[in-house]
Amino acid sequence: MATDDGQVTYLEAVALALDAEMERDPDVFIIGEDVGQFGGAFKVTKGFLEKFGARRVVDTPIAETGFTGLAAGAALVGLRPVVEYQFADFISCAFDPIINVLARHHWRTGDAMPVTLRAPFGARLRAGPTHSQSVESYFAHVPGLKIVMPGTPEDAAGLLVSSIRDNNPTLYLENKYLYRRLRVAGPISLEPIPLGVANVVREGRDVSLITYSAGVSQGLEVADELDRDGISVEVVDVRTLVPLDVETIVNSVRKTSRAVVLHEAAKRLGYGAEIAATIQEEAFWHLDQPVVRIAAKNTPTPTSPALEDAVVPQRAQVAETLRKVVRA
Amino acid sequence: MATDDGQVTYLEAVALALDAEMERDPDVFIIGEDVGQFGGAFKVTKGFLEKFGARRVVDTPIAETGFTGLAAGAALVGLRPVVEYQFADFISCAFDPIINVLARHHWRTGDAMPVTLRAPFGARLRAGPTHSQSVESYFAHVPGLKIVMPGTPEDAAGLLVSSIRDNNPTLYLENKYLYRRLRVAGPISLEPIPLGVANVVREGRDVSLITYSAGVSQGLEVADELDRDGISVEVVDVRTLVPLDVETIVNSVRKTSRAVVLHEAAKRLGYGAEIAATIQEEAFWHLDQPVVRIAAKNTPTPTSPALEDAVVPQRAQVAETLRKVVRA
Amino acid sequence: MATRTNKRKTEEAGAIPVSKRDPELLRRMYRMMVLTRAVEDRMVAMYRGGDLLGSLYTGHWHEAISVGAAATLRADDYMAPLHRNAGAHLWRGMEAWQIMASFMGKATSPTGGRDGTLHYGRLDLGSYNPPSHIPANFPVATGMAFAAKYRGEDRVALAFCGDGSTSRADFHESLTIASVQKLPNVFVIENNQWAYSTPLSLQSSSETFAIKAVAYGIPGVKVDGIDVLAVYDTVAQAVARARAGDGPSLIEAVTMRMHGHAEHDPADYVPRAMYDEWSEKDPVERFENVLLEAGVIDADTAKQVREEARQHAIAARRKALADPMPDPSNIEEGVYAD
Amino acid sequence: MATRTNKRKTEEAGAIPVSKRDPELLRRMYRMMVLTRAVEDRMVAMYRGGDLLGSLYTGHWHEAISVGAAATLRADDYMAPLHRNAGAHLWRGMEAWQIMASFMGKATSPTGGRDGTLHYGRLDLGSYNPPSHIPANFPVATGMAFAAKYRGEDRVALAFCGDGSTSRADFHESLTIASVQKLPNVFVIENNQWAYSTPLSLQSSSETFAIKAVAYGIPGVKVDGIDVLAVYDTVAQAVARARAGDGPSLIEAVTMRMHGHAEHDPADYVPRAMYDEWSEKDPVERFENVLLEAGVIDADTAKQVREEARQHAIAARRKALADPMPDPSNIEEGVYAD
């Protein structure tokens, strides 16, 4: 499934991991709108129907509440459903079963609930307020859910494998802007990457940039840019929001004494709030500066390009903030 | 509607404000499950059906998605619906229309969306994981919603009046543990209290306790207790989470140099994260200590008393934390 | 007894004479209905006496539905009950003391006191433990049925909900999916005339609840919910249909909620005349009379069954009372499975 | 043309001869259908030519439904459209250039470029501007109807959705509430055989979509969605019923989605034969022929109407293209109303 140039895109990484897990484990199936013959709105499951049949590649009516609850029931009796929401925005229609049926169940009963919830999310595609949402903050407060947000093709593959094998409901959020923009040399490893382990994707001395999803590649680009000016940015990809690898984050901040958190979700109660609050709790005496949050403005995501660019964090803004924090 | 001893409970304050607004403005109506003849699960609308009739006191089928959307449509063409969710837990079933229909509408179109969403929430009643949720964090990230969480009968009245008169969708969360536990001497003022203005409910020198809802009375009790040991706690009731009165919070922290945030919602991405992140952003150089969050454990809310008490912040824990922060 | 409400319905539930039925099964159903009543009566006393933590939901006049429907299942079938289904739980092996323990927040409840009241399902008995949100058990039941079909097993999944629950997303979306996927589901609506204080006229405008099956192209049958044999036959037929791979059915069983929504609710919104009318239609008494008339039991047996049930409930209370409250020290464990 | 699908249905839509109808109204409907087609054809070209920001949703073969239904409304009635209803918008006074501007993210779009594509409703024209979530417009339409009834006005609210949208919570819960409250709503299902790539067989098992009305105890009528007069008559009857205070109706109008779900979608999952069959049933052509035959228009008029529509679409494009893109400086304003 590599592209002509032998490279694997972020999207293909997702598809490869899903394919491998469906091959490996007959209890894994995929359910969602248009995932069958059509191969999904973004074509992640292209070819899956032919390969695995309609029994395991299940097209559903437009009924997010219903098919999410279905996944819960199937998981309770031993299957490992993977649920695709066509756009993460529509997961709002499954908010109730996710938080009340899936998330709380194991704690209440001890029964396993191995459901993976896959959803393409995010902005920068000029898709407007109800096709561009970052949904992690709707769910991160809810005990019992894991939240996985890969920022690279390698992580997309390894973290999806782990999500599917995990015995908990796992919200696996695919940044649709990255789908065809990020690519790495194939073949790609399908070894599971443990949930809850952050990745220091670039070591640095002067400031820690704590981020995830599209923030990782954006952060690395900015780090390269600042490097030329002699500013050394450590980029920490948290990879999973829940569980959060506080230790890696705190160690980085202890080293650099400065922390900036970056995500494309809106600022108010974005996950950056949790990260910033935690950093100052755990590494207060190491901080030379307050933790700064770079995030989208507290507005819906606009459609029109100049408007969207004004709302969602841009590279220049990230660079400028990092410079300011380092210089301060 | 005062009690025999001339006192007004938190619940009566809500009822009085709703009653007054319905008397004042014929466009205000109340809709929800069992709000009519039954007067609502907690009896906030007791007597309303007789007084205002079935036209304005509307019992609905069990259809939270549907009646929330109905409120949106009615508001768009000029009415001012007040929606009651029987328990805040069930607002999960209306998450989709609240965030996608109500919250984003004005920003998209310029049309007003004056809907008040009333929901009794919270723990300490031994009601278990799906009858005790604190729901503010599900919504606080969403642009376009206001979130109001009164901690006293006076505020319950004045803030409900303002919520109903506000031209935005407003989530007004009633702490059901306080309903019959808090009472003040009547008559109670029905003057609107502006949204977005925090209240320093007790001045102090040594530490700022930033809180809301049930945290206010709990915080005041603890402050009294610590006062006897010569510890002076300033208690700030933020009253509305969105908009948040950052200035009052920051002024308090600048004065005391120490901040503790208290809420009964779970810690991870509870609203305390936003408050703590903001305080360290805005008052970093005034802080003698990291901002500490006191919150429920990251578990669902248990039913059994000892379990629930172990999860939800208790007075002793609040006192101990404040002592520790002051001494550090 | 069962009335046809749409043309796709399968054969009318046959009025098999009592004498042609398995007397052992009949006696077990009778015992379970009597036990359900005794346990719930005992719990009402416990509620009044302050034994319980919070409120109490009971299934008075739902015994024929709970027991009649559950009795059609094999042990390896799935069940997704709600708050009026103590009888169905007991049928499947739930202990009376454990139900009580749930309403008391005891360590011995199925959730160890983490959840409480009606949240006492046990997956080891094939029964889902639902959250408060109704009818969240409906989509879950479609998942159980989906898994059975996926694996080529002939298990079925039976779910219950109330008349009020039919208004919700979960009802509509699960029936839509189950019918399209031809899942082995049986959905039973317990129409007890009320949803909390809300009467049928404010809940639904369809002629019956069974007729809502038309919207899903599946059989819809309305049945007398106080007649345990009618319930049994109707559900058995739907179960057989599901087991045969012919897809889901919807059954409306009509009864009356004879207590408040929960015991804290005096239910003074219910017209007295309704209680008067329905108090004549006690499903336990009715079944007892049927069995007495048919000679399946005699008066002594009936007396004995009732006394045993009473003693069982008393013993259950004693055990539940004596059971320990949970230890809070491990409360943060188990949020996540390993 | 309209077929009865449940007994509570009101009178069959009368087959009023064309000659007995208001020729002005007929000609306006014709002009609007032609204009809709011309505008959408132009937008397809614009999509291909790169004029638009993202994808394009069109309503080819939905023109009779959009125009026929909207034409039954008074100007002060409410409408809650979705993504196949350009014709209904145009009928109510939306400008073609403004529709284009929406797909281009222009400052002159109804949302000033904040929202885009199909999100171009305008409350000043009585039309709701929906979010992407389908059919969120249904509950909103019940609220509009509720407000009319609340105030004792005789306005009605008309809402459209697709076949796929009927599976969702919003459909079921809004119809449940509207029927219980007897709200002045008319709900139109545009059954175009597909929901994105999902065929009817994977979406719903009910015999028809109209028959789902049975679940709400309201009239349900299935109508030929390419016959604008049949649509008009059927919706008009439902509107009259709603206006008279007799409650909501459900109408299924059958057509075919002749383009992809949106223009990026080649829709190769659609069997060729379906396109072949349906390309014969162009609603615009059909209505033109009806009017020509009845002498309401002549060939010259038809030609002229088509040419005017084409020019109108061209001019609309020109204006939309020339319109400014929005200024980002005030993007944080307006999240909250004053």
Ligand SMILES: Cc1ncc(C[n+]2csc(CCOP(=O)(O)OP(=O)(O)O)c2C)c(N)n1
């Ligand atoms: C989604 C949701 N909304 C509201 C409630 C509160 N509630 C609990 S039971 C009930 C009435 C249920 O009526 P019905 O379905 O007829 O069941 P019954 O109690 O009559 O058996 C309500 C409104 C709930 N549990 N879930």
Ligand SMILES: Cc1ncc(C[n+]2csc(CCOP(=O)(O)OP(=O)(O)O)c2C)c(N)n1
């Ligand atoms: C709640 C929700 N889920 C999924 C989608 C994605 N989606 C947009 S349109 C569509 C198909 C709609 O089909 P139908 O209702 O038949 O309308 P049509 O496009 O055929 O006119 C889907 C799945 C959505 N908009 N909203």
Ligand SMILES: [Mg+2]
């Ligand atoms: Mg009921």
Ligand SMILES: [Mg+2]
């Ligand atoms: Mg369609």
